[in-house]
Amino acid sequence: xxxxxxxxxxxxxxxxxxxxxxxxxxxxxxxxxxxxxxxxxxxxxxxxxxxxxxxxxxxxxxxxxxxxxxxxxxxxxxxxxxxxxxxxxxxxxxxxxxxxxxxxxxxxxxxxxxxxxxxxxxxxxxxxxxxxxxxxxxxxxxxxxxxxxxxxxxxxxxxxxxxxxxxxxxxxxxxxxxxxxxxxxxxxxxxxxxxxxxxxxxxxxxxxxxxxxxxxxxxxxxxxxxxxxxxxxxxxxxxxxxxxxxxxxxxxxxxxxxxxxxxxxxxxxxxxxxxxxxxxxxxxxxxxxxxxxxxxxxxxxxxxxxxxxxxxxxxxxxxxxxxxxxxxxxxxxxxxxxxxxxxxxxxxxxxxxxxxxxxxxxxxxxxxxxxxxxxxxxxxxxxxxxxxxxxxxxxxxxxxxxxxxxxxxxxxxxxxxxxxxxxxxxxxxxxxxxxxxxxxxxxxxxxxxxxxxxxxxxxxxxxxxxxxxxxxxxxxxxxxxxxxxxxxxxxxxxxxxxxxxxxxxxxxxxxxxxxxxxxxxxxxxxxxxxxxxxxxxxxxxxxxxxxxxxxxxxxxxxxxxxxxxxxxxxxxxxxxxxxxxxxxxxxxxxxxxxxxxxxxxxxxxxxxxxxxxxxxxxxxxxxxxxxxxxxxxxxxxxxxxxxxxxxxxxxxxxxxxxxxxxxxxxxxxxxxxxxxxxxxxxxxxxxxxxxxxxxxxxxxxxxxxxxxxxxxxxxxxxxxxxxxxxxxxxxxxxxxxxxxxxxxxxxxxxxxxxxxxxxxxxxxxxxxxxxxxxxxxxxxxxx
RNA sequence: GCCCUCGUGGCGGAAUUGGUAUACGCGCAUGAUUAAGGAUCAUGUACCUUCGGGUGUGUGGGUUCGACUCCCACCGAGGGCACCA
Numbered sequence: 001x002x003x004x005x006x007x008x009x010x011x012x013x014x015x016x017x018x019x020x021x022x023x024x025x026x027x028x029x030x031x032x033x034x035x036x037x038x039x040x041x042x043x044x045x046x047x048x049x050x051x052x053x054x055x056x057x058x059x060x061x062x063x064x065x066x067x068x069x070x071x072x073x074x075x076x077x078x079x080x081x082x083x084x085x086x087x088x089x090x091x092x093x094x095x096x097x098x099x100x101x102x103x104x105x106x107x108x109x110x111x112x113x114x115x116x117x118x119x120x121x122x123x124x125x126x127x128x129x130x131x132x133x134x135x136x137x138x139x140x141x142x143x144x145x146x147x148x149x150x151x152x153x154x155x156x157x158x159x160x161x162x163x164x165x166x167x168x169x170x171x172x173x174x175x176x177x178x179x180x181x182x183x184x185x186x187x188x189x190x191x192x193x194x195x196x197x198x199x200x201x202x203x204x205x206x207x208x209x210x211x212x213x214x215x216x217x218x219x220x221x222x223x224x225x226x227x228x229x230x231x232x233x234x235x236x237x238x239x240x241x242x243x244x245x246x247x248x249x250x251x252x253x254x255x256x257x258x259x260x261x262x263x264x265x266x267x268x269x270x271x272x273x274x275x276x277x278x279x280x281x282x283x284x285x286x287x288x289x290x291x292x293x294x295x296x297x298x299x300x301x302x303x304x305x306x307x308x309x310x311x312x313x314x315x316x317x318x319x320x321x322x323x324x325x326x327x328x329x330x331x332x333x334x335x336x337x338x339x340x341x342x343x344x345x346x347x348x349x350x351x352x353x354x355x356x357x358x359x360x361x362x363x364x365x366x367x368x369x370x371x372x373x374x375x376x377x378x379x380x381x382x383x384x385x386x387x388x389x390x391x392x393x394x395x396x397x398x399x400x401x402x403x404x405x406x407x408x409x410x411x412x413x414x415x416x417x418x419x420x421x422x423x424x425x426x427x428x429x430x431x432x433x434x435x436x437x438x439x440x441x442x443x444x445x446x447x448x449x450x451x452x453x454x455x456x457x458x459x460x461x462x463x464x465x466x467x468x469x470x471x472x473x474x475x476x477x478x479x480x481x482x483x484x485x486x487x488x489x490x491x492x493x494x495x496x497x498x499x500x501x502x503x504x505x506x507x508x509x510x511x512x513x514x515x516x517x518x519x520x521x522x523x524x525x526x527x528x529x530x531x532x533x534x535x536x537x538x539x540x541x542x543x544x545x546x547x548x549x550x551x552x553x554x555x556x557x558x559x560x561x562x563x564x565x566x567x568x569x570x571x572x573x574x575x576x577x578x579x580x581x582x583x584x585x586x587x588x589x590x591x592x593x594x595x596x597x598x599x600x601x602x603x604x605x606x607x608x609x610x611x612x613x614x615x616x617x618x619x620x621x622x623x624x625x626x627x628x629x630x631x632x633x634x635x636x637x638x639x640x641x642x643x644x645x646x647x648x649x650x651x652x653x654x655x656x657x658x659x660x661x662x663x664x665x666x667x668x669x670x671x672x673x674x675x676x677x678x679x680x681x682x683x684x685x686x687x688x689x690x691x692x693x694x695x696x697x698x699x700x701x702x703x704x705x706x707x708x709x710x711x712x713x714x715x716x717x718x719x720x721x722x723x724x725x726x727x728x729x730x731x732x733x734x735x736x737x738x739x740x741x742x743x744x745x746x747x748x749x750x751x752x753x754x755x756x757x758x759x760x761x762x763x764x765x766x767x768x769x770x771x772x773x774x775x776x777x778x779x780x781x782x783x
Numbered sequence: 784g785c786c787c788u789c790g791u792g793g794c795g796g797a798a799u800u801g802g803u804a805u806a807c808g809c810g811c812a813u814g815a816u817u818a819a820g821g822a823u824c825a826u827g828u829a830c831c832u833u834c835g836g837g838u839g840u841g842u843g844g845g846u847u848c849g850a851c852u853c854c855c856a857c858c859g860a861g862g863g864c865a866c867c868a
Contacts (some may be wrong), residue, residue: 198835214787216860221864228868244868256868288866295866320866330868338784339866403867521862595808597795601788602861607796612808615823644799656797659807666807726804732849735801772848777802782848 001699004621006585010691014116022707023118025074028510033072035511036063037490037550039527040078040517043104043110045083048111049567050575050605051559054593057688058556058654059518060117061594062359064687065649067118068711071710074511076493078125079105082133084162084178084484087415091446096413098441116690118707123496127485132492134436135502136484137420141431142541144421148194149409151429155261155323156408165190165449165603167481168409172525174289178179178747182386185281188451191478193407198342199223200297201292201547202404202532212600214445215524222525224403231331231396233304233314236581238264240304241296243326243401246336247390248382251371252354253334256304256342261323265300272298273317280319288319295320295343306331307395309372309388318343325399335360355379357537407530409481412453416479424466424473431438433465437475453477469550486527487534488515490549502543505735509545517550520558528553530692554652557602559593564604576606587689588614594654594688612715616662616694620685623665624696628672635718642714645684650722661685673699680712727778728753730762746773753779 017023025033038059041052056077063075081101091095098395105126112119125132157166159176165188195202203223203489206216227247233256240256258265260280265273276298280288287293297318304315313332320339321330321496333352334344341361341473344351357366365379374382389420391397410419420432441462445454455477488502494511495503519528535549543612548596558564561573568574582591592613597603641664648657664681673681679700686693686706721742726749728736736758740749755757763783770782 018848065856217787218863224864224867226867242868246868275851292868318866325867333868337868339868341867400868403864525863603795606795606809608809647799655795656807659797662807666786724805727801728850732847734800737803770848772802774802778849780802780848 001625004618004692005318006587006617006691007582009695010114010116012582013691014113016117016580016694017116017705017707018121020705022705023063023073024120025076025120025511026072027432027507029069029072030501031072032370033074034066035074035514035516035683036066037075037492037493037514039523040080040486040489041108042083043081043101044140045089045100045104046574047104047107048558048577050577050580050589050593051556051567053115053577053589054559054596054599055115055518055520055556056112057115057590057593058599058652059516060590061649061654061687062516064690064707065646065711066708068683068687068709070710074123074493076123076125076496077112077119077121078116078123078278078389078493079108079127080482080486080487080489081105081126081128082480082485084164084413087445089131089415090415091702096441097127097445101126108152108463114581115577115590116691117175121362121366123493125268125489125492127417127489130436130438131499133417133485135492136417136480137435137437138502139422139483139488139538140417140480141435142543143537144537145774146430146431146537146541148197148537149195150192151590152188153186153187153189153190154393156190157182157502158188158451163449163451164284165408165411165451166412167309168590186451187732191410191476193533195407195530196402196404198533199402199404199537201227201536202529204588209548209553210551212555215521215528215553215555218524219529220527222404226401228399228401228404229383229390229396230399231390232307233331235264235302235304240264240329240332241252241327241396243399244331246333246379247323247385247386248365248368248374248377248379249333249354250306250308250331250386251368251374252333252352253311253313253331254350255313256301256339257321257330257332257343258315258317259321259323259328260317260319260322261327262317263617265317265628268300268302271575273300277315283319285623295339295346297343297347298748299347305391307393314349314410316343316347316349316541324405325403327350334527335361337361338363353492354610381391381554384695386672393704399677407533409484410478413447413448413476413479414439414454416482417480417484418455419476420478422464422466422473423476424468424471425475426471427466430466430468430473432475434467439479453479455479471752482532483527485529488538489619490517490531491535491538491544496748505543505545512544513546513548516552516554517555518554519679523553524555554599557600558599560602560604562605562607567605573605575607584610584614587692588617589616591658591689595658597655599652599654613658616665617689619665621692621696623668623673624678624699626668626672627675627678630674630677634667634671634673636675636721637664638673638681639714639718642680642684642712643716643719645710646714658688661688662710682706683709683712713739724776726753728756728759729778730759731779735762735770742776746779747778748769749773753781 036059038056063073067073086100090100143724151322157171159166161179161181171183176183202352212690226245230245232239260277299314302315303312306313332340334340336355338361353360354370356367356369368374368377368382381688387398396707410595418437420437422432424430440458442458462475464473464475491503495507498504510723536547538544539547563573565571592610595613596609641660644660645657682693682697723739724742726740727734766783768781772780
């Protein structure tokens with residue numbers, strides 16, 4: 001066989017494959033399609049991470065296998081290139097973000113190619129390309145026309161360090177997701193997308209897709225559906241709507257508490273109230289979210305009427321009430337709510353028990369007391385009856401609320417898609433249909449501290465004529481968040497060069513939905529939810545053929561440094577895939593990334609483990625010197641291997657598939673293997689380690705690529721063994737193992753076992769009570 | 784506080800889903816080869832043992848002929864949500 005030289009082999013085959021065009025998906029091909037998708041990378045200056053390689057290698061295995069199984073596989077890649085890191089880098093180094101992006105994409109492309117990933121390179125996309133973001137803008141306009149994109153003056157999360165407004169999802173524990181500095185609330189006019197209008201659809205859609213359980217539950221929790229009751233309280237001549245999940249406690253209401261941001265609060269002319277509002281405004285998000293802190297509040301001098309018993313209760317203000325949920329007002333039931341109880345204790349408010357069953361505060365369901373006509377009912381029945389009562393009197397009724405908030409869609413930055421809206425004094429907000437609205441090429445793109453986008457300074461770009469009335473008008477200067485481009489990219493792959501539509505409807509019909517989508521757990525409540533939202537919307541307006549974009553979603557675990565920390569220059573624990581490829585070859589890297597541990601779990605990098613995989617490939621290489629006769633045993637093992645590897649790949653269990661192949665090669669070293677069966681083994685390994693297998697395939701005298709071969713079939717009959725080791729247990733403990741015929745019956749086995757000397761010695765003076773026989777496994781004698 | 788995932792050798796981890804615990808890989812030890820090191824190959828590698836066997840999958844119970852696997856309680860780790868009324 002000669003020397004195994006991965007460097008030489010790998011570049012040779014990468015060039016050949018590119019020439020052959022084996023990895024191209026063919027539109028409308030008669031074969032069944034299979035759309036395999038990996039999250040496209042953000043082309044950062046750090047280059048490809050071994051974590052990217054893990055996820056991409058895994059889905060490359062899947063794609064290659066599906067191709068060999070006769071599917072027309074679409075396995076595309078592209079670049080999600082708008083975003084802050086590029087902009088920050090560009091500002092620091094004085095290079096235009098477009099230049100930085102171009103350079104980084106080149107680096108990424110070369111790195112991806114050096115791993116031998118079987119992407120369809122003809123379909124590459126780049127979210128910063130005007131031909132691409134034209135359609136991102138187009139989708140925005142469709143949302144705008146349907147009233148799902150709107151402007152609102154809202155308190156947004158403002159990161160003073162990045163000088164950017166953040167969505168709730170981008171704020172982690174009150175801190176900016178990117179830079180970690182504390183965020184503050186700041187009122188600003190922002191573009192919003194009404195994802196809340198899709199809460200129910202996003203929830204319902206989860207019932208028909210195959211996502212890992214933890215992904216599903218995380219989305220369900222994030223949407224946060226809760227069933228309850230809306231009820232109206234009167235304050236003078238105004239009506240205040242309150243949401244509660246415990247309307248059965250309505251007779252226990254001893255106050256009404258409003259959020260400091262509540263509409264009604266603005267009109268209260270009271271020194272104490274004004275002081276309190278000022279104080280809460282100054283509190284940072286982090287302070288306000290602190291659960292340990294003591295609750296504070298202020299009495300408004302107003303009273304509200306409880307519609308059920310016409311009782312007059314005081315109205316308070318407190319910042320433990322969330323403005324953006326359930327109307328920003330709560331009915332105060334200290335006897336049956338922990339938070340209300342704390343507040344009542346502090347301000348000495350009345351505590352009135354209306355549910356019997358335990359110590360106050362009692363938060364479980366129970367039997368109603370002190371509740372007028374509803375006394376004696378259990379909570380559940382009471383909720384039904386009171387809801388009906390409210391509905392009949394037109395005072396409210398059952399209602400559903402969601403934790404999900406609308407998506408803050410504006411960014412005051414340069415490096416993003418311009419929002420294609422024109423502000424006209426006469427016509428108001430006008431859609432600019434002349435797409436793409438291109439980013440002007442400028443020298444200065446530093447964010448301003450005023451909260452305005454840097455685009456605002458470019459007068460010749462900002463000042464335009466209104467498309468409606470031709471009067472002087474101004475462009476919107478906010479750009480879209482980095483989540484915009486990735487919310488629909490899977491559609492563009494189906495038809496990436498289309499100039500007339502985001503993608504041809506027939507091609508979407510053919511390729512969509514995505515059959516298997518892999519990505520990081522960190523995108524579950526962001527990208528995954530956003531892209532489902534956009535797709536369902538596009539389905540509703542007839543642009544895409546399916547409502548749910550992804551049939552199957554799985555996620556990979558992170559690859560950490562060998563010290564168990566996140567790979568980072570500051571920890572000096574970064575593994576550069578280029579160096580690994582250079583030293584060991586892409587095949588070893590790919591194999592190790594599949595073997596290192598369960599695919600969905602986080603794992604630490606271990607270079608010695610990688611060396612083991614490299615050793616294995618050398619072993620495989622030299623095993624091909626050992627081609628000769630096969631015995632029955634090794635053929636049996638090979639057929640079992642084909643079954644096992646196929647099954648494991650479909651179930652994301654790449655690590656055990658690799659282990660099984662290693663086991664097989666160990667047996668091969670003890671026995672020889674004939675050429676036909678050695679080729680079958682090679683086909684299985686080829687999806688993991690394409691280069692070495694293609695080379696060996698050629699060395700065996702084959703003219704065409706191994707990837708034109710079909711995936712080997714196993715024969716169940718050949719897997720079956722004639723003999724097996726029967727485990728003999730006494731009272732569940734192993735006492736012996738006997739080699740017996742596979743077809744042995746219970747009677748025969750009993751006879752055999754009871755006559756064995758070893759077993760006999762255990763049975764002296766005892767009588768078997770019961771004998772359990774499991775075919776091809778064991779026999780257990782119970783004494 | 785709530786939800787999810789998970790606790791198995793010195794380490795990463797297997798266990799056909801209730802049927803031989805520790806597959807596969809790493810590491811380590813001994814030996815072979817070598818002037819030597821590296822590389823390679825071979826053998827061994829959970830614990831205790833009076834060599835009969837006994838004990839072992841975070842802890843304590845339970846179900847079962849049989850439990851890493853199922854049930855209950857607890858302890859610990861990781862992730863998500865979090866004053867959502």
